[in-house]
Amino acid sequence: MLKFEESARIIASESRYVAGGVNSNFRLGMGHGPLVFTHGEGAYLYDVDGNKIIDYYCGMGAMVLGHSPAGVQAAVKQQVEKGILFAGQSPVEYEAARIICERIPSAERLRFGSSGSEVAQAAMRLTRAATGRRTIVKFEGHYHGWFDNILWSTAPSLADAGPAEDPNLVQGSKGQSMADAEGLDVLQWNDLAAVEARLSRGDVAAVLMEAAMCNQGAISPMPGYLEGVQAACRKYGTILIFDEVITGFRLGQKGAQGRFNVTPDLSIFAKAIANGFPVAAIVGRADLMDMFATGGVLHGGTFNSQPVPMAAMVATQQALTPEHYERTSVYGTRLREGIKSIFAETGIKAQVTGYELMFHIGFGLDAPARNYRDLAHADKAGYARFAGALLRQGVRVLERGAWFVSSEHNDDVVDKTLEAVRVAAREVAPTLPA
Ligand SMILES: Cc1ncc(COP(=O)(O)O)c(C=O)c1O
The missing domain is CATH 3.40.640.10 (Type I PLP-dependent aspartate aminotransferase-like (Major domain))
Incomplete structure (x- = not known):
């Protein structure tokens, strides 16, 4: 089980200078409090507590090639010169x-x-x-x-x-x-x-x-x-x-x-x-x-x-070639289908909807949402508990239900993610409405 004590300490002390310790309100309010990261590589983020975390925030959807892609970094270094x-x-x-x-x-x-x-x-x-x-x-x-x-x-x-x-x-x-x-x-x-x-x-x-x-x-x-x-x-x-x-x-x-x-x-x-x-x-x-x-x-x-x-x-x-989408889509689809099977095994009622590289989980919904009002009936508190349990297992997902997949979320990362999903699902399933 991961701990986030050093992140909490830094956020508390730096809140003296930065309002709430964060520079966007969308980084406030997570169950574990905002985290402080030292670096990112591939599908992983590394935080100040020494945790290695599989990241499905992907920079709120921006990091379609994952963290620190070599080609992008080389181009930036060349240009900055x-x-x-x-x-x-x-x-x-x-x-x-x-x-x-x-x-x-x-x-x-x-x-x-x-x-x-x-x-x-x-x-x-x-x-x-x-x-x-x-x-x-x-x-x-x-x-x-x-x-x-x-x-x-x-x-x-x-x-x-x-x-x-x-x-x-x-x-x-x-x-x-x-x-x-x-x-x-x-x-x-x-x-x-x-x-x-x-x-x-x-x-x-x-x-x-x-x-x-x-x-x-x-x-x-x-x-x-x-x-x-x-x-x-x-x-x-x-x-x-x-x-x-x-x-x-x-x-x-x-x-x-x-x-x-x-x-x-x-x-x-x-x-x-x-x-x-x-x-x-x-x-x-x-x-x-x-x-x-x-x-x-x-x-x-x-x-x-x-x-x-x-x-x-x-x-x-x-880097965003047709082959990129073909290859990455296989991982995203495997992940989404794996999550659905685990929810079925553990008796969690949820709708997992969306696309290969971006999907959403809505707990408690009987059918896929067609608009905001359908979605508003999802069990947000239950999902936030699940997201918290996942983070303790080393997988970071948005509490609002979105998952962003990058080209670095390969079979190995998907396997590790599904293991964590199984543990988190077992933990929260008894707390969810039947
Ligand atoms: C659909 C959509 N439009 C616009 C924005 C605003 O973009 P930015 O955060 O770069 O200002 C966002 C940000 O999340 C978004 O999701």
Whole structure:
């Protein structure tokens, strides 16, 4: 059984300087408290208590090649020798751009940024400028960054959420006000009629969604849903934006749009695009993207296309070949199926849903969730106990149920993970509702 006493001691003492000891709220609140890591290699993280931990956080989905991939690190070392920030252009950013435009169906042109939150803002501004309309439609349970105008209804309690056919806008943080939600509308995802009805009013600039809901759960679009939303957008002059910050380079080389064969007008990417380096991209139709150049729409950022992360991105993309997905998918599928069998053996009622390199476990659900409200019935406390038991066995998973698999989670790592899952499942099964 692993212990995390040194992490706890450091977090307590460093909280004097760093609020809560962490630099993102999403690192607070785990059962064992935040952990402090010394290094990462392959599928493993090493912490200050001397623990070696199999990691399924994978940098919140970013580390699609695992920790410390040699090719990416070599590219970064080479680039950093050449300089750090030019406030101008460098060949490596054009190479990076060419790769994305050749790979991603919706990418006629792009602009780089540094975080998913930031490029979501660029997308919203662009669609408002292009349409002359104000309203952006988002969906309950979908997260598009932490900024005031979009952090709404990301994880509302069912008590606050209002009727499913007309959900309330629920703030995600203290400090937001209804004024910040001006121009935002929230709908239930996977309900085509709701989108068609809302767009028919003719005032919606953009529909913004994850094409597969992966920030909460791992929920696939219903057959025909994405195509139907796209058709409604075209009919009513609304721009369709896919947020591929998680799904990009994880559901396949061409992202969710390639996997489901629906090409949006705009998409945003971050996380796995550069295997943990701070790169994000807004990509899309040339006529829209050119508004940044000649249409009076401002997009800026001191760190945009910084050459070192760009070099990391090129090396990452070079590694993300079709063979990479084929090979890695075998491990991910084996892991997911192994977990399902262990839950069946130990009598744990759960839905294990999703994809090869990203899946989700919802305890207590009778059927796969179709939207946020279905997912909200999962036994979160029970799953958090399971995640805690797993961590004590040396396997780190997100308490919200997501598992991110990298190319380093090979057969040996999967075997070790399944052993830990068996022990943790036996430990928590008696504590779960029958
Ligand atoms: C779907 C989705 N969109 C946007 C974001 C925001 O990205 P970032 O954390 O890089 O600002 C996230 C982050 O988790 C995300 O999951």
